[in-house]
Amino acid sequence: MIFLKICIDGAWEEREFHSAEEVNDFWMSRTMPILQADRLIYYVEIGEERYYNGYESIILENYKNINEIKIVTQTKAECFTITLDDLKAYLPRVIHEIPAIVERLYAEEVDDMKTLITPLIDSLHWTVSALEFAYAISDGMNEVSMERDSLEHLYKNIEAFVEKFHEQLSWSNYVGVSDLLQYELVPILEAWINDVV
Numbered sequence: 001m002i003f004l005k006i007c008i009d010g011a012w013e014e015r016e017f018h019s020a021e022e023v024n025d026f027w028m029s030r031t032m033p034i035l036q037a038d039r040l041i042y043y044v045e046i047g048e049e050r051y052y053n054g055y056e057s058i059i060l061e062n063y064k065n066i067n068e069i070k071i072v073t074q075t076k077a078e079c080f081t082i083t084l085d086d087l088k089a090y091l092p093r094v095i096h097e098i099p100a101i102v103e104r105l106y107a108e109e110v111d112d113m114k115t116l117i118t119p120l121i122d123s124l125h126w127t128v129s130a131l132e133f134a135y136a137i138s139d140g141m142n143e144v145s146m147e148r149d150s151l152e153h154l155y156k157n158i159e160a161f162v163e164k165f166h167e168q169l170s171w172s173n174y175v176g177v178s179d180l181l182q183y184e185l186v187p188i189l190e191a192w193i194n195d196v197v
Helices: 020-036 055-065 076-106 113-137 142-170 174-196
Strands: 002-008 011-017 039-046 049-051 068-075
Touching (some): 002 020, 002 055, 020 039, 020 055, 039 076, 076 113, 076 142, 076 174, 113 142, 142 174
Parallel strands (some): 002 068
Antiparallel strands (some): 039 049, 039 068
């Protein structure tokens, strides 16, 4: 038996649980109304750690060691705005990092391609995930139709870029990869930033 304090948007309650099944049932009973109210779980704080995804499995696997869970929700419109703002802040940083990568690729100073390219691939993955999320939650939000179209356009451009990028990487064509980064990805990202700012 464990006691767990749970907070949903500032409303605290304490519950006693005897099994992971009870924790799961409780979780479902508290999170279903959130979704029905057209809200989304923005993050879940477990102890001192904040999780934006994967929190359900963390809770179920570790419920015996958790004292406190804090659930913070946002409306779909708020999540859309937050995600759009995150993209606007993040993509200029990606653009800023590309010249150093390009320079090393042109000079073929590639001791470890994985170390050089992995952060960029992770950045593209995060960007695509953010675009997919923002696009999905904005369905039916007429007031953001222009932004939604812009997100779709950026997504398609990044998707086309990734296909060419992967092809050049598979051939170990470092100059081709550099050209794609410098002459395709940077202009794609810059055009989107200029479009939405």
